[in-house]
Amino acid sequence: MNTLKVAMIQMNIDKYISKNIDTTNNFIKKVAKENVDIAILPEMFCCPYETSNFPLYSQQENSPCYLSISNMAKKNKIYIVAGSMPERDENGNIFNTSYVFDRNGNQIAKHRKMHLFDIQIEGGQHFKESDKLSAGNNVTVFNTEFCKIGLAICYDIRFPELSRLMVDNGAKIIIIPAAFNMSTGPSHWEILFKSRALDNQVYTIGVSSARNYDAPYISYGNSIIVSPWGEIIERMDENEGYRVCTLDLDYVDKIRKELPLLKHRRKDIYKLT
Numbered sequence: 549m550n551t552l553k554v555a556m557i558q559m560n561i562d563k564y565i566s567k568n569i570d571t572t573n574n575f576i577k578k579v580a581k582e583n584v585d586i587a588i589l590p591e592m593f594c595c596p597y598e599t600s601n602f603p604l605y606s607q608q609e610n611s612p613c614y615l616s617i618s619n620m621a622k623k624n625k626i627y628i629v630a631g632s633m634p635e636r637d638e639n640g641n642i643f644n645t646s647y648v649f650d651r652n653g654n655q656i657a658k659h660r661k662m663h664l665f666d667i668q669i670e671g672g673q674h675f676k677e678s679d680k681l682s683a684g685n686n687v688t689v690f691n692t693e694f695c696k697i698g699l700a701i702c703y704d705i706r707f708p709e710l711s712r713l714m715v716d717n718g719a720k721i722i723i724i725p726a727a728f729n730m731s732t733g734p735s736h737w738e739i740l741f742k743s744r745a746l747d748n749q750v751y752t753i754g755v756s757s758a759r760n761y762d763a764p765y766i767s768y769g770n771s772i773i774v775s776p777w778g779e780i781i782e783r784m785d786e787n788e789g790y791r792v793c794t795l796d797l798d799y800v801d802k803i804r805k806e807l808p809l810l811k812h813r814r815k816d817i818y819k820l821t
């Protein structure tokens with residue numbers, strides 16, 4: 549059987565970066581003891597999710613925060629999908645960026661959120677990432693000894709074209725560090741992870757920050773794993789914690805063989821004439 553163990557780390561986000569790094573370190577040590585292969589952190593795991601914070605917390609690659617996560621990966625011999633952090637480039641542009649480190653602490657992937665989260669729900673959530681952030685332009689798929697894995701951030705999951713491109717590129721798992729909110733989370737979170745899993749016959753994994761009612765942006769929590777058959781195989785509540793889950797990659801192949809959706813596509817007619 550071709551399996552791997554993943555851990556969803558649903559952490560509370562503090563205003564101090566150092567506290568967030570300590571929290572991450574404690575979780576990584578715990579999950580490494582359970583022989584986890586890939587640990588996943590939430591979106592903006594080191595920065596309270598607020599547009600005004602992005603410039604204040606933004607750091608260039610190789611920042612102390614970046615290096616401490618890389619060191620944790622190396623020390624614990626574990627892959628870490630470092631949720632996301634505000635990344636500042638040499639021109640001062642800021643991106644919502646997820647880095648992936650391998651078991652030697654080397655960066656093997658980097659995804660800059662491609663779809664910026666600008667919403668205005670009447671009587672509900674308002675947010676405008678584009679006030680402070682720039683969008684990334686690249687689809688991200690990275691390789692491991694288990695399989696290829698697609699990576700995107702939160703709002704990116706709403707765009708089926710992106711997941712499909714990852715799958716066309718060989719992904720059998722799609723990982724989404726996220727922070728849905730109390731307006732869209734209860735209505736859309738589960739459906740989105742099920743839909744992307746079902747239409748691509750992949751495992752989808754959404755890792756959220758824990759809910760904090762004192763924060764200006766209240767995260768939905770509910771970190772989730774959905775199978776290629778569209779079933780929820782792990783789901784957390786709103787509280788801080790972690791969950792370990794073994795994924796069977798042969799099951800992806802089995803589902804794709806039994807119900808060959810990807811093969812049955814009519815790419816020859818998917819054009820507007």
Ligand SMILES: O=C(O)CCC(=O)C(=O)O
Binds near residue numbers: 706733736
């Ligand atoms: O799509 C949503 O409803 C939430 C997206 C979000 O919170 C984000 O992209 O950070």
